[in-house]
Amino acid sequence: MKKKADLLAKLRRWDAGEFDLTDRLEEGFTPDEPQDSAYPWDREAPVERLERAQIRVWQRLYPYLAALLCAVTVVFLLYAVMDLPAFGQAGTPSQNEVMERYVSKGVFETGAVNLVAGVILDYRAFDTLGESHVLFTAAAAVLMLLLGAAPGRSERELEGIVSSDLIVQNTARIVVPVVLLFGVYVILNGHLGPGGGFSGGAIIGAGLILYTLAFGFARLGRYLNFKTYRIIVLGSLLFYSLSKCYSFFCGANHLETIFRTGVPGRIFSAGLILPLNLAVGTVVACTMYGFYALFQRGKI
């Protein structure tokens, strides 16, 4: 690989301080090379000399300009903070009738005791659908970027790293079941207390990552390979889309669910919020694990 060696040589010269951005034009120039070289930058034109001077000035000025920009930004932001209403007070413009409506009617209309879950998965479920799709699109983009990339380490090396540490393995044996169970609890409890699909999914994803760190990809692959990953993620997204997009075709009417809200505080209540939390949770958990697998070994 001549190109790679070339780049590495350049980097060494950079680190030794032998050239900086302004020495770009001397790059590749050696005394015994003829003047009519194929490289245009060997014959230094006045325009290029000007450009060199500009680059040098810019390089010297940039940190000061950047610091100045930050200082100006923070001064403006602090000035804006001075105009804000006092912190933690009721009756400020942000604590307005929207909030009152959500708090006073939320439990009757959505059935969710956790008002935040009611807001994000019932009143504003369409936003959350877009959010899930952002996550899915990011996962797809990372998949495209990293799937073809050559991983830094081979499969065997990876397995050797992940499956040789006794401390990690024994800790994972104790911790992973608890973590996964807690994640499931947080998802199922989303409409009753603090929690929900996003936080619970992140906890389950962390548990899966810990499991692969301790026991390797092969062992988790028995349950979660690329095929099951696709089925789970696409199935969850499809369920969410179907259950919330019908209002799209009704002219944004019928945003309320057809399911009864049930008795607030029971686990089977709050209409669609529990299934939607489950769908979001599986998408988030799979995406978290997928990110880890893609960055670690270039495939899921």
Add this chain to the structure above:
Amino acid sequence: MLQTLWDNRIQCVAMLLFAVGFATLLLHPNLMKKIIGLNIMDTAAYLFLTSIGYIEGRLAPIVTNASTDPARYANPLPAGLVLTGIVVSVSVTALMLALTVRLYERYHTLDLDKIYLMARQEEEGGV
């Protein structure tokens, strides 16, 4: 003036945190540190939003004792917005990290100045 700033000190901290992240983003040539700077900026935005939703002495917006009195609970709306922000931030971070991996594979460095220099040389040299 200072009294106002002191009363809104949490929001001031959020603004300063934003500036710290912005400075990190602008001043570090290392791509990894730029991503960290952007994440610090995200965190500042979350802190600001949650501080907007907080009301002194009120409970978290989870209905207890079947009381739906709006004067009892904090604002549930900023919490939902922060959730959106966190998810978008995670997605953007993952995408940026993947792009960084690809850049590192091509140029064997994380220094943006060096990458820029090499990309420019490739462009001019027609390599």
